[in-house]
Amino acid sequence: MRGILITFEGIDGSGKSTALTDLARWISAEEEEEEEGGPFRGREFLFTAEPTDGEEGRLLRERLKGPRTAEGREPGPRGSEGLEELFLFLADHARHLREVVVPALNRGMVVISDRYSDSRIAYQGAALRGIVPGPMEWVGALHRPWSVVPDKTILFRIDPAQAVERCLSRKGDGPTSRDPEKFERESFLREVAANFEVLARSEPKRFVVIDAGRRRDEVLEDAMRALAEALAQTESQSAV
Numbered sequence: 001m002r003g004i005l006i007t008f009e010g011i012d013g014s015g016k017s018t019a020l021t022d023l024a025r026w027i028s029a030e031e032e033e034e035e036e037g038g039p040f041r042g043r044e045f046l047f048t049a050e051p052t053d054g055e056e057g058r059l060l061r062e063r064l065k066g067p068r069t070a071e072g073r074e075p076g077p078r079g080s081e082g083l084e085e086l087f088l089f090l091a092d093h094a095r096h097l098r099e100v101v102v103p104a105l106n107r108g109m110v111v112i113s114d115r116y117s118d119s120r121i122a123y124q125g126a127a128l129r130g131i132v133p134g135p136m137e138w139v140g141a142l143h144r145p146w147s148v149v150p151d152k153t154i155l156f157r158i159d160p161a162q163a164v165e166r167c168l169s170r171k172g173d174g175p176t177s178r179d180p181e182k183f184e185r186e187s188f189l190r191e192v193a194a195n196f197e198v199l200a201r202s203e204p205k206r207f208v209v210i211d212a213g214r215r216r217d218e219v220l221e222d223a224m225r226a227l228a229e230a231l232a233q234t235e236s237q238s239a240v
């Protein structure tokens, strides 16, 4: 039996990782309960993420510690940095597929990934603008011959200004609103968010969009509903 692949996407500060932690807790509590029923019963779940904890993923996390903006788009050293990053992300994705995603799907599991190929299309699509022509299409095409397309993608939609505020208050170093890094960061995330919207519009059957600008419990409720519906839908499709 083939399992189900569900991905969670959104810009930094969209709250998707928090919702996933809450969701994983909920599902494992449901697994421990004696009673029958519940939307997630009877399935085995695997929670995973990109970048992974593998070799390339660790390298990427080191690199991503610095500020990330769309500045410096000239095809000089900055351009090659963006390309280097893209290919590291792709190598990480290849390893993720081979070592985690495909084996779990072959065992019939529900695989839930915190970020996946759409993050590449949206983020590197923004980072590589002006460096390669049509970066979103190009990055998408680089995946097509070998990647596994998710059955459902849950997109956390949030205003980039609110997302940046959330990131800064989480870090606790709160630069002022006049901080230039904050403006650069916000304008980069604005581009990334717009790219996610393009993806969601181009594949309305695969994407479910959640309003992530609300309270944690409200977002969790929507995420659970979207996940339960995605499971019911993909199961009824595979039963046909």
Ligand code: TYD
Residues within 6 Å of the ligand: 012, 013, 017, 050, 051, 064, 089, 114, 115, 116, 117, 119, 120, 121, 123, 124
């Ligand atoms: P992530 O670990 O999800 O960030 P956090 O847990 O801190 O919210 O991702 C790290 C960063 O990597 C994030 O800014 C998004 C970026 N990213 C890409 O640019 N391309 C990709 O393909 C992926 C998977 C992530």
